[in-house]
Amino acid sequence: MNLDDLPVVSQVFESGADDRVFDSLLLLGPVVIVLIVLLGRSLLTAVLAVFYLGVFCGYVVYRGATFGS
Amino acid sequence: MSGAAATIGRDVGRILEALGGLMIVSVLVTLAWGEYFALPALLVSAVVPLGIGRFLYRRYRSADAPGRLHGMIVAAAGWLFVGLFGSLPFLLVAWSVELGVPIVSTPQQTATLAAFTNPLNAIFESMSGFTGTGLTMTDDESALPRTLQWWRTFSEWVGGVGVIVLTTAILSRPGSGSLTLYESEARSEKIHPSVVSTVRTIWWIFILFTFGAILTLWLAGMPIWGAINHAMTGLSTGGFSITDNSIATYDSVAIDFALIPIMLLGSIAFPVHYLILQGDLRNFYSDLQTRWVFLYMSTGSALLWGLLYFAGPYETPFAALRYGLFQFVSAATCTGFQTAVDATNVAIGRWPSYAQLTVTFGMFVGGAAGSTVGGIKIIRGLTLAKGIRYQISEVFYPESAVRRLVINGRRLNDEASSREFMEAAIVFVLWVTFLVVGTFVLLLALPADDYTLPNVFFEVASAQGNVGLSSGITGPDSLPTIGKVTFLFHMWIGRLEIIPVLVMLRTVFQRGGLYA
Numbered sequence: 001m002n003l004d005d006l007p008v009v010s011q012v013f014e015s016g017a018d019d020r021v022f023d024s025l026l027l028l029g030p031v032v033i034v035l036i037v038l039l040g041r042s043l044l045t046a047v048l049a050v051f052y053l054g055v056f057c058g059y060v061v062y063r064g065a066t067f068g069s
Numbered sequence: 070m071s072g073a074a075a076t077i078g079r080d081v082g083r084i085l086e087a088l089g090g091l092m093i094v095s096v097l098v099t100l101a102w103g104e105y106f107a108l109p110a111l112l113v114s115a116v117v118p119l120g121i122g123r124f125l126y127r128r129y130r131s132a133d134a135p136g137r138l139h140g141m142i143v144a145a146a147g148w149l150f151v152g153l154f155g156s157l158p159f160l161l162v163a164w165s166v167e168l169g170v171p172i173v174s175t176p177q178q179t180a181t182l183a184a185f186t187n188p189l190n191a192i193f194e195s196m197s198g199f200t201g202t203g204l205t206m207t208d209d210e211s212a213l214p215r216t217l218q219w220w221r222t223f224s225e226w227v228g229g230v231g232v233i234v235l236t237t238a239i240l241s242r243p244g245s246g247s248l249t250l251y252e253s254e255a256r257s258e259k260i261h262p263s264v265v266s267t268v269r270t271i272w273w274i275f276i277l278f279t280f281g282a283i284l285t286l287w288l289a290g291m292p293i294w295g296a297i298n299h300a301m302t303g304l305s306t307g308g309f310s311i312t313d314n315s316i317a318t319y320d321s322v323a324i325d326f327a328l329i330p331i332m333l334l335g336s337i338a339f340p341v342h343y344l345i346l347q348g349d350l351r352n353f354y355s356d357l358q359t360r361w362v363f364l365y366m367s368t369g370s371a372l373l374w375g376l377l378y379f380a381g382p383y384e385t386p387f388a389a390l391r392y393g394l395f396q397f398v399s400a401a402t403c404t405g406f407q408t409a410v411d412a413t414n415v416a417i418g419r420w421p422s423y424a425q426l427t428v429t430f431g432m433f434v435g436g437a438a439g440s441t442v443g444g445i446k447i448i449r450g451l452t453l454a455k456g457i458r459y460q461i462s463e464v465f466y467p468e469s470a471v472r473r474l475v476i477n478g479r480r481l482n483d484e485a486s487s488r489e490f491m492e493a494a495i496v497f498v499l500w501v502t503f504l505v506v507g508t509f510v511l512l513l514a515l516p517a518d519d520y521t522l523p524n525v526f527f528e529v530a531s532a533q534g535n536v537g538l539s540s541g542i543t544g545p546d547s548l549p550t551i552g553k554v555t556f557l558f559h560m561w562i563g564r565l566e567i568i569p570v571l572v573m574l575r576t577v578f579q580r581g582g583l584y585a
Binding site: 011012014015016017019022025026029030032033036037041046049050052053056060063064066067068 | 266
């Protein structure tokens with residue numbers, strides 16, 4: 001079975017910026033938030049949140065730097 | 070029913086169906102927090118719009134696609150009904166607690182929740198939420214059940230992008246009509262050739278940014294429930310809070326500064342966000358509206374900082390910067406989060422008049438068209454400014470001269486520039502007219518000497534600009550009934566940029582024989 005065939009995943013892949021990194025961030029967002037809700041504020045959840053935001057911001061900059069090339 | 074009424078009935082029915090769906094989704098929050106006393110109220114609230122919407126849609130399913138007139142009436146009527154039916158959770162949960170729910174334990178009634186047993190207060194809260202205004206009928210938001218805290222937040226989050234955009238995204242149907250409805254909700258720019266694809270991308274961007282905003286606020290120190298709610302209302306530039314003193318409750322420099330980029334994201338047009346995510350970062354400065362969002366916010370904040378520090382209430386440059394920058398961005402993005410309250414420093418209502426008027430000007434203009442903000446929008450302000458300059462300079466050119474008005478890279482000829490200038494001028498004149506009329510009504514309705522003219526002007530501009538900052542007038546007891554009705558109207562026309570509401574009222578009066 002292909003990932004694209006799953007109901008929510010297929011809609012996320014079809015919409016948006018047509019980029020698998022951003023699509024993955026969109027799908028992982030609720031997972032990170034649920035983990036924070038369940039585990040509370042800890043080093044692990046803080047690192048996860050920083051990592052998520054770091055990937056998002058870093059990837060925007062990367063896309064900008066490589067735009068048109 | 071005539072063809073036009075069937076078309077309108079069918080599309081309003083779709084919007085009501087979507088509203089019912091939002092209420093059903095919210096049941097998850099009720100269950101998660103174990104607020105079982107709110108469950109019957111929320112389910113009944115969902116069934117009513119869902120049932121009416123389903124009936125209208127099935128009855129008029131084969132009606133014609135909407136034209137421009139229908140689209141405007143659907144937008145105006147849709148937002149009005151969403152405001153009305155969206156009040157049901159407030160009303161029914163408040164009455165559930167007032168009367169008690171059998172079998173499950175019901176909490177003690179609070180003065181804050183009891184205010185919603187008055188239907189007008191419930192409608193006010195709902196309309197304020199969906200229009201992204203943020204003025205509230207609650208005395209203490211933290212005393213509300215989590216279900217209602219969530220419903221307030223959710224209504225702003227959905228309303229920020231637009232209920233019609235939501236309806237188009239999830240209940241899209243093949244064929245024409247979607248574009249007309251999309252444009253009737255004060256939107257024009259498209260990301261993709263297909264409207265359905267465009268609105269789905271808008272939601273994709275909005276949801277992704279919401280996750281980012283939640284994590285940013287949580288890292289800044291906000292508890293996760295607060296981060297979820299404030300990220301949603303901050304990004305949608307709505308401004309509802311779940312705490313008694315808005316963002317001032319946290320009294321945290323990190324949270325104040327973390328919210329500024331979130332509010333700014335909400336005031337940039339979605340097509341620009343899309344291009345930036347594609348890697349075209351030049352849009353930060355090459356897009357006229359985005360460039361001006363930053364220029365305008367920087368200039369306004371610097372001015373307010375100067376006024377607050379050199380002639381105002383704050384003693385240190387940093388305090389003036391912290392509160393001035395946050396409040397100007399909050400006003401100009403039409404968010405309405407408040408950090409300047411008496412509990413932590415000096416409330417906006419007690420700022421010097423010139424500082425209040427500076428914030429009022431911020432609310433008046435707003436952010437970029439195509440974003441989640443209110444106000445007259447930056448592009449209209451620029452069109453008016455450039456148009457006035459163009460008209461005046463015409464005298465200095467020979468009649469044979471061929472001139473072009475350049476707006477956002479588009480070179481407009483005489484006819485096109487006149488049309489765009491006229492459209493912007495009409496909205497501007499209507500905006501100011503309703504602002505002045507509303508100020509008069511409030512001055513008559515409020516007890517004499519309780520509020521100053523800047524206070525009243527500020528509050529009316531806040532309602533009409535869908536901002537939500539308050540100089541202390543809005544409240545379940547402080548605002549008289551006539552004031553609540555006036556503000557309901559202002560929030561409604563402000564969200565739709567006035568004209569669709571006037572078109573709907575003209576049509577209703579014409580059909581009713583009240584208008585020749």
